[in-house]
Amino acid sequence: MPRYTVYGDAHARGTVALVALLLAKEIAFDLVPPTASLSFVLATRSGSESGPWLRTPEGFVLAEPWAISEWLERCHPDPPLLPTTPVRRTCARILEDWIEVWLPLWPRRSWSTLTGLGAHLAAARFLLGEQPCRPDLVLAAWLETEVLVVPDVRRFLAEVAPALLSHSDALIGPVVGGDDDGSGDVILPAVRSIVVPLSDRLSDDAIPLSLLPVLEEIASDYHAYLVANQQALKEGADRVLVDLGFGKRAFPPRRDCEARRARIGRELAALDPESRRDVRRVLEPVGAWHALTLPPVVEEVDPADPRSL
Structure with a gap:
């Protein structure tokens, strides 16, 4: 089954925030550090030169943390991470x-x-x-x-x-060094998986x-x-x-x-x-x-x- 893919520096603020958001929403994803050539392709497809980028299961590439957050909140409303009142x-x-x-x-x-x-x-x-x-x-x-x-x-x-x-x-x-499991995916064991009740x-x-x-x-x-x-x-x-x-x-x-x-x-x-x-x-x-x-x-x-x- 297609999954979301996060492309970004595993120790950068935007990537860590996006990973935490996906974990909080219990959304399956892969985390991939972008190479120079991959970053060029992602920038071309998303219209943004800087990451993190998020590739959706449908193949769209999204950029800008706030826009990605809005997209995820719209497509995955449960659990809600923004108040409703x-x-x-x-x-x-x-x-x-x-x-x-x-x-x-x-x-x-x-x-x-x-x-x-x-x-x-x-x-x-x-x-x-x-x-x-x-x-x-x-x-x-x-x-x-x-x-x-x-x-x-x-x-x-x-x-x-x-x-x-x-x-x-x-x-x-604490965001410490990630581990490489051999597949090219970077794991962030220090980012806690949480469900946010409001x-x-x-x-x-x-x-x-x-x-x-x-x-x-x-x-x-x-x-x-x-x-x-x-x-x-x-x-x-x-x-x-x-x-x-x-x-x-x-x-x-x-x-x-x-x-x-x-x-x-x-x-x-x-x-x-x-x-x-x-x-x-x-x-x-x-x-x-x-x-x-x-x-x-x-x-x-x-x-x-x-x-x-």
Whole structure:
């Protein structure tokens, strides 16, 4: 029977996050390290020069972690790795985009961010409460592949934010050298196979109070970039100027960030008025509402159609 195939560096953040996602959904797959020639073919077929890539059983080749995640969530809805209630689902979207796109860009500024995340996880256990969801997998993959691999950083965070290490270890564990079983497939024994039950299957749509400072920080930097990025793309500018508290800095415009922002906006627009008000009541006081309501300036991509990814 045809299986999914993941092509990517076994110790890269995107690959580890994708492997963890497939394991959480109990989807059978093979993990293959791409050669230079194979990477060229995958890039040609997917339209993306960088991995990881996912080949579906039907033969489509998908790229971009967030697009792959959406495809898998659509085609394999059980177990659900995103909340279904509006407030928690929107917060999960915000957290996932921030962790995947923004956090890795700010290693120096991330110390206070990481200690803040550690304080939140110490209070809530996972990003949205007692049970993990998709952003938790993305966070754990980033921590284990790019942050905690530095011994001094691991020791420092073990002292000031031990909940970060506990969170990461509970979902993925240290990413150590993979084994080759002779077939060319790389095995990641340290990535834990988990099934993620979501507490929002109940009627409660609450988020932990300790998440509010995290959302406030997201609004102050990443969402500030999203607002400026939307304007830059609209005007055809070649840079995005954002003041993150220490003077304006130039960033390149990113269409993928705009597409992700617009996707959340479309989900909000599709909510019934009462649910939309509930989300707004949570996000507006911390400044995380405005950026999501701006009109999109890039063409919508349908995650149900792999040819558009």
